[in-house]
Amino acid sequence: MDVKEIVDAMQQIVGATSMASAADDMAPHFIDWRKRHTGTSACVVFPRKTEDVAKVLVFCNDHGIKVFPQGGNTSTCGGSVPDEDGNSIVLNLAKMNQIIEVNAQNNSMTVQAGCILADVQTAADQVDRLFPLTLGAEGSCQIGGNLATNAGGTNVVRFGNARDLVLGIEAVLPDGRIWNGLRTLRKNNSGYDLKHLFIGAEGTLGIITAASLKLFPRPCARATAILGFANVQHAVDEGIKLQMQFPGELVALELISKSEFDISLRHAAQTRNPFEATPEWIVLVELAATSGTSEAWTDRMTDYLRAAFEDSIILDAVVAASEQQRADFWKIRHSITESNVREGMGITHDIAVPTYCIPAFIQQAGKALERHFPEAVPVVVGHMGDGNLHYIAMFSHNYWAQLADHRKTQLKLSHLLYDISAAMGGTFSAEHGIGSLHVPEMSIYKDPVEIGLMHSVKALLDPHDTMNPGRVLPRP
Template identity: 40%
Template sequence: MIGQEIIDRFVALLGPKGVVTEPDDIAPWLTDWRGRFHGASPAILQPDSTEKVAAAVTLAGQLGIPLVPQGGNTSMVGGATPPPDGSALILSLRRMNRIHALSPDDNLAICEAGVILATLHDAAEKAGRRFPLSLGAKGSATIGGLISTNAGGTQVLRHGTMRALVEGIEAVLPDGSIFQGLDALKKDNRGYDIKQLLIGAEGTLGIITAASLRLVPAISARAVGWVGVRTPADALALLRLAEARLGDSVEAFEIIADDGLGHVLSHIPGTRCPIETRTPWHVLIEVDHADLSDPGPAERLEDALAQAMDKNLAVDAAIAANDAQASAFWRIRESLSESERAQGPALQFDISVPVARMPTFMIDAAAAAERAFPGTTASSFGHLGDGNVHFHVRAPKGTLDGPNWIATDGQSINAFVHDAVVAVGGSISAEHGIGQMKRAELGRLASPARLHALRAIKAAFDPQGLMNPDKLIPRPEEG
């Protein structure tokens, strides 16, 4: 489909280093992060400047060749995997990995799209600042991909998703023109916010080539607490109390079911329950201060938790006495998925609901799923303050062939959970995006007004449909 003659034209444009055609070098980029989607492509384009990205997009437009932009290839929804028929070229941003500027005074970093998240973390730290977004794939995920998927992570409660951290964007639009929006303007009302449209667009409206990102002060002091509570509703009341007492310094607020904690204690060596009483639900809270003023975070957290005990919201509580203990508290939270895998096959959902409805949803949706699919066990944990539920449905005890269980029951469990989410006004994609994996479900569940708007914008920006084809926008037959 894409012959050597075409490849040669891109080589002439981008130079020999700008085009990878060796199959072994291409192979790692044809499969998604979780190994569920497989594609094919005769070449990876890897331009090293915005101008070359623009030239490649222009040529692809002239030739009618689809492009699949790729950063660290860490999509959880097959968002960066090319189509299996080899009809598209991969456009990798990995050579555009310079940090152009990092100003601690202005709390700004200007990065090319291919800068890896961990690299930015390190650079910010060296400058006495912090880039407050982090996630498991930080050693591979790139700034361009994180913006294109409006990534979340563990610090969203205080600092927001990627959308809240992007001050400016440079992008190549599908017609090959360069959108210059890197200047970080706090106030700018010159019509529709193109930047906001490109954030979370999964590369379907153009290719982000650089961004201005907001930095925040480094953490000077932190306190991590573990609180046993009776119900998710009590946990939400505790969050509201913490927000009222501790304001913006609440950096994380995670809710964990006691059965999840049990799995961790059973499967992860060296873990122990941080409090003496085993309560039905647990909360992990972190309070961070940028300065060393008194009272410090531990003292303030202690004060807030004492009040929560007085109000009967907390049954038991512990504050980490040192960094090692704080890490031990966090290790429990971070081991939840791993320990659950040890329990057997499970379907995991990345969903969100309005925060006020999360306590009810956590209990009701789990019970409903267990009733609808006898033998399964459902549970939820997650970022309570963000309304972001990690909802898991585990296969019936004794299920040995996980893939077969998923092939048999997966689709109906999927539909059941998504229906429950939509019923409470939630989102079927909290932070991973739509990609290929949720495209059909978006088509099934989105309102006609939303679908029409998505398609109209896509057609307006990319009339040829060449930008990351078959991602995000439901196919005509899908809704």
């Protein structure tokens, strides 16, 4: 079918007000927010209900039209924009944004996939509950995309990834069948747990249209501190001790290098350095409790840190004395991604290794960068509690612009680091997903049997490769 035929067909299915075909209207959906991945399609479709999604997929599957699902378009791996073919559609769920039910008694919430993550958090808060998934893009990312990529964020150390926060899902299969698995049970041992096929599949097996989510008691007390260390080994050692000291209350344990900390302070508005002199390594730690007071937990944290300080492990520590000071600490952390975009061309690596291996990884990665890419500055931010590091090689915009082959440079750099991670039993993708960017790595670092099983699942559910083609899986 040509572009006009596709546009006409989509208009008949969802209506003229639920799609975009003008160039200016479609443009924001054809490029990722970092402006590194681009594509095109015949139109962008905005279904309003699950049945519309099903009708769209039936038509596309029958007529060989590729479908590129899209949420808030906050992917960092090229997974949320179409390819360059043009005879495809983008299916954006932004108009499916209803919170269907909030059940405080059952500690559950059922929402449509287009709900903004921050709105889900707010709805939980309004019934004195917590939905703990939190990340820098929460004001624009959609819960369907969070589940499709098995998003992580800063609370994984306590609550797990997005996968761990789901009770049930509703999904539309590539052939248009609707699977309603919106259960809110904690225990259901009646066969295969099919929801996990779609969580983390990045829309390659079907489209998540709704989800039932776990809620938790809302913390009534918090204690937050920012710590400084002379080296990363001390930072990791202290992080492990904190996890042992506060096993039920530790919700965040974020590692930041001095180079990254300075970038955030340099580019983020209304931030200030809590340290008199920025240490080489910084750890942002937060406790959250459902009993006691913030003052009491802050005192407990202060007492613990005082002992560590006396052992000369911690060089400096600032404990938040108010909610505003806590917010100031987190603003530095949450401003990192946008600040890096302003600083230069940062080639980000979303690796994970066992937590105790972090110092060895950083040492080896630094040596590799110095040897092969001396023009780059190593910049590190990570969720230390679960071993997930965003190891960034920061190039100046001018240097990057002068390179002849960006893709070749990026692959060489990334594989140097991924080899180090793999040797430590780690991964090249901890929370960002695969998208189109990391498809080559799947063939290199995944077991062939594992890849074969994934292809079998894909062939079973999507034999015509209708859904998000060229994403996640290498060509068989």
